[in-house]
Amino acid sequence: MNDSPAGRRAPTINRQQDIYSKGLGGxxxxxxxxxxxxxxxxxxxxxxxxxxxxxxxxxxxxxxxxxxxxxxxxxxxxxxxxxxxxxxxxxxxxxxxxxxxxxxxxxxxxxxxxxxxxxxxxxxxxxxxxxxxxxxxxxxxxxxxxxxxxxxxxxxxxxxxxxxxxxxxxxxxxxxxxxxxxxxxxxxxxxxxxxxxxxxAYLPFLRGKGIAQYTSDPVFLESLKNPSQPGNMARPKLSLETLKTLKQIGQSWPGGALDGISSGRAMAAVQEFIAVYSKPSxxxxxxxxxxxxxxxxxxxxxxxxxxxxxxxxxxxxxxxxxxxxxxxxxxxxxxxxxxxxxxxxxxxxxxxxxxxxxxxxxxxxxxxxxxxxxxxxxxxxxxxxxxxxxxxxxxxxxxxxxxxxxxxxxxxxxxxxxxxxxxxxxxxxx
The missing domain is CATH 3.20.20.70 (Aldolase class I)
Incomplete structure (x- = not known):
């Protein structure tokens, strides 16, 4: 906790003066x-x-x-x-x-x-x-x-x-x-x-982005051994874009893209996140x-x-x-x-x-x-x-x-x- 005299009283803010002063030099x-x-x-x-x-x-x-x-x-x-x-x-x-x-x-x-x-x-x-x-x-x-x-x-x-x-x-x-x-x-x-x-048609979590709290969590990682049912997700068409997305998902894995893709854990983490992310009930x-x-x-x-x-x-x-x-x-x-x-x-x-x-x-x-x-x-x-x-x-x-x-x-x-x-x-x- 911060309850020092300096913490109790905010100093005068000189931001405005600083901007104008620096402006003299362009x-x-x-x-x-x-x-x-x-x-x-x-x-x-x-x-x-x-x-x-x-x-x-x-x-x-x-x-x-x-x-x-x-x-x-x-x-x-x-x-x-x-x-x-x-x-x-x-x-x-x-x-x-x-x-x-x-x-x-x-x-x-x-x-x-x-x-x-x-x-x-x-x-x-x-x-x-x-x-x-x-x-x-x-x-x-x-x-x-x-x-x-x-x-x-x-x-x-x-x-x-x-x-x-x-x-x-x-x-x-x-x-x-x-x-x-x-x-x-x-x-x-x-x-x-x-x-x-x-x-x-873009949700970052489906590409492995924004799920670092999950892929660093021991309970979540343990759940990958017995994953939840992710629900009815449409399978994307196989294309160059799909392969690029798979690479992005792999890169999001904390062990690196090679480990994430080859082990299948990166994709499993995305699917498990989708399954457990939030609780409407x-x-x-x-x-x-x-x-x-x-x-x-x-x-x-x-x-x-x-x-x-x-x-x-x-x-x-x-x-x-x-x-x-x-x-x-x-x-x-x-x-x-x-x-x-x-x-x-x-x-x-x-x-x-x-x-x-x-x-x-x-x-x-x-x-x-x-x-x-x-x-x-x-x-x-x-x-x-x-x-x-x-x-x-x-x-x-x-x-x-x-x-x-x-x-x-x-x-x-x-x-x-x-x-x-x-x-x-x-x-x-x-």
Whole structure:
């Protein structure tokens, strides 16, 4: 835990001054500050399949638009003549004091964005002092990323498998590599109807990508000796593309492509992953097993309804993430910011409420905190930074958002997080 004086008070952020000073010598930021340009350059840096997977949403992507519209409907009302010469942006989550109210939301298959993948993101998060939530669908095992982060804060996202033994194994590994919370993602017991991916007929997991937490897990590897039934999967036509895919699957195997292909274990791992990946029959009562298995805080991600917020507390959960998975699961769903106030009211301060989905600017962060969020999760922007410039790109995206938020807070008349309240906002009709 970090509760030193330096950890309790965030230093003044000089990112803006640094950019302008370097500009005197003709140096521009490594990644674009403007989100739209950041996304454009991130798109250019990725394959069409990677960009579709990262940027796309469910159906007509109306939930993605709802996320942004819910921010647009909230307007900041700045207050004047408050002394904001010193600003404290620190927050406390589960005993750790963080310099900013940010964390990196879990995003899988980062190898599609950059070869250094999760380890690059972990190093960037640790350097910027914010927690990274390890993805269950990571490109690198959690132990490798934890080693890369040093003493940086990390949590683990859990997709609840059909195998409770695998669930317990993943959680035990997360505990062993220093994760400080378990984030159970509730809204992805089935994959949403993601039209961009479907039009490209491309799902990375079928090619062995994004399953490193599984192929590094002893329980999962043991299950390959007696595999589950994968269900009715259509066999692809034999072609050069099929052979290329088989090679990709082999390359994903930790023992190397030759061993993975010749032994058949690489393909077996993909098929077993498909068979056990998620549990559509998951209910509230299943949470008891997890509560009995770990002493770590358990955070439920994907809450949108206030009644589910109340039930989370009633079932002994330690935190909530109000999220709609960045609009990737249910088309036509409520924007996360719109859902936030009712969930906060239902929880009534008994557990921290984090919010993600649609955050792009420091003003967005300010609005989420004003409506009751303890902290926010950042998603797509840092993936675009990763695609453009690796670890350094992720760091710049985080630093830009830190500065943007701190300036917004000060210019709105608030010198600490506690002063950011609902009175700072007015709702506007679009």
């Amino acid at each position: 140096e521009k930021p490594l990644v674009p500050v403007d989100f739209h340009e950041l996304e454009r350059q991130g798109c250019d840096a990725m394959s069409p399949e990677a960009y579709a997977y990262i940027a796309g949403g469910a159906g007509l992507e109306s939930t993605m638009r709802a996320n942004r519209e819910s921010f647009d409907r909230q307007r900041i009302v700045p207050r004047m003549l408050n002394d904001v010469s010193e600003r404290d942006t620190t927050v406390n989550l589960f005993g750790r004091t963080l310099p900013s109210p940010f964390m990196l939301s879990p995003i899988g298959v980062l190898e599609m964005a950059h070869g250094d993948a999760d380890q690059a993101v972990g190093r960037a998060a640790a350097a910027e002092g914010i927690p990274m939530i390890f993805s269950n669908q990571a490109s690198q095992p959690m132990e490798q990323v934890a080693d890369a982060m040093g003493d940086g804060a990390r949590w683990f996202q859990l997709y609840w498998s059909k195998s409770d033994d695998l669930v317990r194994s993943l959680v035990s590994r997360a505990e062993s590599c220093g994760c400080e919370a378990i984030v159970v993602t509730l809204d992805t017991t089935m994959l949403g109807w993601r039209t961009r991916d479907l039009d490209l 998951l209910t509230w009562d299943d949470l008891k097993m997890l509560r009995d298995h770990t002493r770590l805080p358990i955070v439920l991600k994907g809450i949108q309804h206030p009644d589910d917020g109340r039930k989370a507390v009633d079932y002994g959960m330690d935190g909530i993430i109000v999220s709609n998975h960045g609009g990737r699961q249910v088309d036509g769903a409520i924007g996360s910011l719109e859902a936030l106030p009712e969930v906060v009211e239902a929880v009534a301060g008994r557990v921290p409420v984090i919010m993600d989905s649609g955050i792009r600017t420091g003003a967005d962060v300010f609005k989420a905190l004003a409506l009751g969020a303890t902290a926010v999760g950042l998603g797509r922007p840092w993936v675009y930074g990763l695609a453009i410039a690796g670890e350094a790109g992720v760091r710049e995206v985080i630093a830009n958002l830190k500065t943007d938020f701190e300036l917004t807070m000060g210019l709105s008349g608030c010198k600490s997080i506690s002063e950011i309240t609902p009175e700072a906002l007015r709702r506007a009709d679009l």
